[in-house]
Amino acid sequence: MQLLKERILKDGIVRDGNILSVDSFLNHQIDINLYNEIGKEFKSLFKDNKINKILTIEASGIGLACIIAQYFDVPVVFAKKSKSLNVSGDVYTADVHSYTSNKDYKVTVSKKYINENDNILIIDDFLATGTALFGLMSILEQSNAKLEGIGIIIEKGFQGGGDKIREMGINLKSLAIIDSMENNNIVFR
């Protein structure tokens, strides 16, 4: 997606440890117009898929999923990272390791909101090694829902998670794939 790549080059900041900071427009301050363009792009990329629900993970995925869901006219379910008193009853859980916060955590989705009749599009902002996605995919397996596809805004191609998921035959679309960020020089695939 050309508009996104230009924005990453203009406003993205490469930090030590292969961190790409896009917090001026994507995941701290949010450019809602860009989110809407992203929504249109995913609708176009997944136009042949019968999707009835979008699944994402808190926190940065939620805003994206909500804006994107408008183009599919479907509800959103977001996986929770901590046990909340607001979610009760039977849940699916999966273990995830976050590299950006360097923590292990559990993700949780109530069994009430995903089941074998669902055709799911997973949305997330970043894909690096893929641990968050593997957690969400594990939840879909537990629920017997069908994974129709995965939509990612920025894939760090050099961290391998995306290629691993494509090799599994999953319909993964990343709007920008970064193959290298060495010396602050962002190279797209």
Add this chain to the structure above:
Amino acid sequence: MQLLKERILKDGIVRDGNILSVDSFLNHQIDINLYNEIGKEFKSLFKDNKINKILTIEASGIGLACIIAQYFDVPVVFAKKSKSLNVSGDVYTADVHSYTSNKDYKVTVSKKYINENDNILIIDDFLATGTALFGLMSILEQSNAKLEGIGIIIEKGFQGGGDKIREMGINLKSLAIIDSMENNNIVFR
């Protein structure tokens, strides 16, 4: 907001400890059409305010803020609950106690995204004792931004936070105020 109140009565579940679970449509599974109706309602309620940015707090606030922001044509900034490697540099911080997760945590906003030129609408899903809001208000004070108003989806009136904020002269609008939930009987103000 009549549509919201009807939905709370239909799908809300009262749990022990004054917990109202609305996770089927508001903060786990999300009804995007309802979010859009909420966005229109807030635009109408704050139509005379010059708002250039919406501030919210992760996680449940983010989706709401993004959908609502479309009606104001402004960006969103969401306060982070944990220190992330993705946010660097100078930050505003405030301490918050969450009753639903029974934890103390810090909220953080980068100084890059809120400053004295901003006219802010704060959005959040729930208001009970108001600790999260007081944290966000502390961040606005630190930044010298102007607080134009606060928009809340569900206020638990019997927990007092809303009345305290109104007494401060702040323009707080809650779309549904619950004065009592005793014996599973939800009574709106």
